[in-house]
Amino acid sequence: MKKLKHILEECKAVAFVTYKEWSAYRTHSLVSVFVGPVYFIVQYFIWTAVYGDMGSLAGLELSETIRYFGASALIGYLTMDFADWNLQMLIRTGKFLTFTLRPMHHRFFALSQKIGHRVLGFFFEFLPCLLIFMLLFKVEIWPQQFGWTLLSVALAFLMNFYVNYCLGMTAFFLVKASGIRVVYQLFAQIFSGALIPLNFFPQILQKVMIFLPFQYTNYIPAMVWTGSEKIGVLGLSVPQAVLCQAAATLFMFLFSEVLYRCAMKQFTAVGA
Amino acid sequence: MKYIKIYSACVKTAFSQAAAYRADFIMGSFITLLSNILFPLVTILIYANGAEFPGWDMWEVLLIQSVYSMSTGISSMLLSSVVWVTMDHIRGGSFETVLLKPVSPLFFIMASNFDVQSIGLFLGGVIMAVIAAVHTGIGGLMDVVAFLLLFVAGLLVLCGMNLMMAAISFKWVGNSRIPEIFDSISTFGKYPLTIFPRAVQILSVLIIPVAVIGFFPASALLGRVDGKAFLSLIPCVLFLCLGIWLYNKMIRLYEGVGG
Amino acid sequence: MAIITVEDLVKSYKTYKRGSGFKETMKSFVKREEVEIKAVDHISFQIEKGSICGILGPNGAGKSTTIKMLCGALYPTSGKIDVMGFSPAKDRMKYVHQIGAVFGQKSQLIWDIPPVDSFAMNKAIYGIPDADYKKRLSEMAELFDIGEVMHKPTRVLSLGERMKCEFVMAMLHNPEIVFLDEPTIGLDVIAKAKIREVVSEMNRNGTTFILTTHDLEDVEQLAREVIVINHGKKVFDDNLQNLKSALGNKKIVNLSLAKPFKGEKVGDALVIPGSNDHEISLEVDLDKQNIRDFLDSLGGVLDFKDISIKELPMETIITRIYSE
Numbered sequence: 001m002k003k004l005k006h007i008l009e010e011c012k013a014v015a016f017v018t019y020k021e022w023s024a025y026r027t028h029s030l031v032s033v034f035v036g037p038v039y040f041i042v043q044y045f046i047w048t049a050v051y052g053d054m055g056s057l058a059g060l061e062l063s064e065t066i067r068y069f070g071a072s073a074l075i076g077y078l079t080m081d082f083a084d085w086n087l088q089m090l091i092r093t094g095k096f097l098t099f100t101l102r103p104m105h106h107r108f109f110a111l112s113q114k115i116g117h118r119v120l121g122f123f124f125e126f127l128p129c130l131l132i133f134m135l136l137f138k139v140e141i142w143p144q145q146f147g148w149t150l151l152s153v154a155l156a157f158l159m160n161f162y163v164n165y166c167l168g169m170t171a172f173f174l175v176k177a178s179g180i181r182v183v184y185q186l187f188a189q190i191f192s193g194a195l196i197p198l199n200f201f202p203q204i205l206q207k208v209m210i211f212l213p214f215q216y217t218n219y220i221p222a223m224v225w226t227g228s229e230k231i232g233v234l235g236l237s238v239p240q241a242v243l244c245q246a247a248a249t250l251f252m253f254l255f256s257e258v259l260y261r262c263a264m265k266q267f268t269a270v271g272a
Numbered sequence: 273m274k275y276i277k278i279y280s281a282c283v284k285t286a287f288s289q290a291a292a293y294r295a296d297f298i299m300g301s302f303i304t305l306l307s308n309i310l311f312p313l314v315t316i317l318i319y320a321n322g323a324e325f326p327g328w329d330m331w332e333v334l335l336i337q338s339v340y341s342m343s344t345g346i347s348s349m350l351l352s353s354v355v356w357v358t359m360d361h362i363r364g365g366s367f368e369t370v371l372l373k374p375v376s377p378l379f380f381i382m383a384s385n386f387d388v389q390s391i392g393l394f395l396g397g398v399i400m401a402v403i404a405a406v407h408t409g410i411g412g413l414m415d416v417v418a419f420l421l422l423f424v425a426g427l428l429v430l431c432g433m434n435l436m437m438a439a440i441s442f443k444w445v446g447n448s449r450i451p452e453i454f455d456s457i458s459t460f461g462k463y464p465l466t467i468f469p470r471a472v473q474i475l476s477v478l479i480i481p482v483a484v485i486g487f488f489p490a491s492a493l494l495g496r497v498d499g500k501a502f503l504s505l506i507p508c509v510l511f512l513c514l515g516i517w518l519y520n521k522m523i524r525l526y527e528g529v530g531g
Numbered sequence: 532m533a534i535i536t537v538e539d540l541v542k543s544y545k546t547y548k549r550g551s552g553f554k555e556t557m558k559s560f561v562k563r564e565e566v567e568i569k570a571v572d573h574i575s576f577q578i579e580k581g582s583i584c585g586i587l588g589p590n591g592a593g594k595s596t597t598i599k600m601l602c603g604a605l606y607p608t609s610g611k612i613d614v615m616g617f618s619p620a621k622d623r624m625k626y627v628h629q630i631g632a633v634f635g636q637k638s639q640l641i642w643d644i645p646p647v648d649s650f651a652m653n654k655a656i657y658g659i660p661d662a663d664y665k666k667r668l669s670e671m672a673e674l675f676d677i678g679e680v681m682h683k684p685t686r687v688l689s690l691g692e693r694m695k696c697e698f699v700m701a702m703l704h705n706p707e708i709v710f711l712d713e714p715t716i717g718l719d720v721i722a723k724a725k726i727r728e729v730v731s732e733m734n735r736n737g738t739t740f741i742l743t744t745h746d747l748e749d750v751e752q753l754a755r756e757v758i759v760i761n762h763g764k765k766v767f768d769d770n771l772q773n774l775k776s777a778l779g780n781k782k783i784v785n786l787s788l789a790k791p792f793k794g795e796k797v798g799d800a801l802v803i804p805g806s807n808d809h810e811i812s813l814e815v816d817l818d819k820q821n822i823r824d825f826l827d828s829l830g831g832v833l834d835f836k837d838i839s840i841k842e843l844p845m846e847t848i849i850t851r852i853y854s855e
Contacts, residue, residue: 006658013655021643031449038456042463049467050323058321098639100604101632103624104656182303190310200317268606268620 087168144227193219340486345394411495691722
């Protein structure tokens, strides 16, 4: 119990400091408040034109697709992070050393940082955009199943973090880790579903995607948010989709743990 | 004349630098080329699912988008550095070093930061445009001339945009996300103008002429453009002038305060 | 009582030999030649509780590797380290509660916010009780004279102010041992003096300090024990007094001459030839003659345009110790 309290205290302190640190740049988030709605308007016109008189496309109705893009953008504000960039910087500059001398696991430190950073994102990116979508554009963006959506977004938050943390850890093993990150980001852009709902991809690709991390950070939570009854190529229900997400996140967590141990072995042996 | 000499010297340096880090350069260009594929992907998927942009077939839309890529490729080769370099100098308080040079500050920044890697973006656009044009077929010689004219006008718009963003960075210090604003607005130029409502069309032709970046030159090539399109050349020139004026004004302000 | 005991410590790395030239590089793709580098080579020492111990050595001598192993950030290849009953690398999580560390080149403060916020974060990480934290922070703030400074964003602080805050950050949890790696690097004279003063003060209250440096002044003014490491081997381990007497109390006088001087001695001082005929250095043994007397007599013997007086450089000291 005392340990749990200490962990919470640690998380709170680190999150708070990060919040404060980034507060200096909070006006930068105003860019999101402009850019987010502009992209949304573009999507709105594109898809309205594309649907024409068609009732549904790739299993989605027009209103669903539009809500999907809104949700996808909002989820982005809640779940994005720079864990990969931060970690590889710490490793490259040798500053990671100072973290091994503190009685706190660095991954937990980084996760707490992300929480602080995203709390800021919640207030300065997510909320304004949500309000613009709802009040100005009159889109029915409010999640259909609030509880499941919350859970799903939380899992996407963790998933994205563990994936990025693993990407950052590659810097322990490779001198030039930036290439891997860029390539990953490229694939993530295509296959996370932020560009276009995965329903539009060929069936076979959608099936392959089940076993890759990308869709769990954006497509699945956005579909859950939209309240779709048949999610993805398997036609999952909302609870099933969230369960899949949980499994993927757990797997990613375990993978990051294994990688962390290997990295520490390497670090304490060579002192990268 | 002096400026051309300086510029060609700078470009040569940029190329030899890129050659020195060959592996990085190839990797970087390859990645920009790949990320180029992203954006036609959506169009291809839309058509693959049996839908369409009303009145345009897939290759026509792809032609618009590849012309857009060519345009932004050239602009990021020649111009995008203005935003980044200005931003870095302002944040680091080192803009004086630019002002010390015996040439126009704007020219100096542009010349000394030629971005070789964006060639990937441009070439990707060219390849795609050729493939698309083979499928759509193009109009006569006059259409090609019209295309070139409108393409250059699109570059002027991009140039004006970059300058405005750079000018904003004088005031909004250290905000590395400024270019996103510009990316988002220019998205309107990547799609057939006809799908947008009248108000948006007017806005993207006359006020912020982003339609001239991709849509107009591509439709000129297809022979689908009427004389009125050339009226948009006026706002393009005005837009560029506004950008230059704003940037120079910011420099003068900076000189006055000293950062 | 020994607080740190190191026995037969070894740290070796394996790297691959890389050839130069195309042919060699291609060959190294297929078969790489392993080279073993011993960064630390069978070192043993003890450090007493409550002492200040300086670990000296030129760059790449192995002192950083040693201090990293003492902190628990590196596993030893072989040998034993015992710090307060802990084996640092194995019991890391428990062990790091008891130590503090300041790395001159690696800041722990957060750039955009005031140090006091970074301190508060460390308070939570180390689980320092409120009352202790307040008391200790006000003590240290006074000691370092950073009462106002610590409320300003880190990025606007001078290097000296920042370094003081690094010290506070590392010592808030009241560690028994504090490791300092090049703590005064890049600081001006006043900041250096302040930091040395505080280290002495904290030491009087019972904190043990281990510092690596190549600033001989740090050692002279702080350390009582000195360990010199070169090429991964311990070449000296005794108190400062003995180091000095082993070397003799010497100064180097650099001269720019108007006319070349050919001779082996000026008075009792040894002549070390410089880069050209007009530059020479004299090694003055202060046990044999007073520096003032020496300087008084110097003008009569030599015609010089410029003069500077320096401590014996670290490299000279190391080679001297090594050759003895």
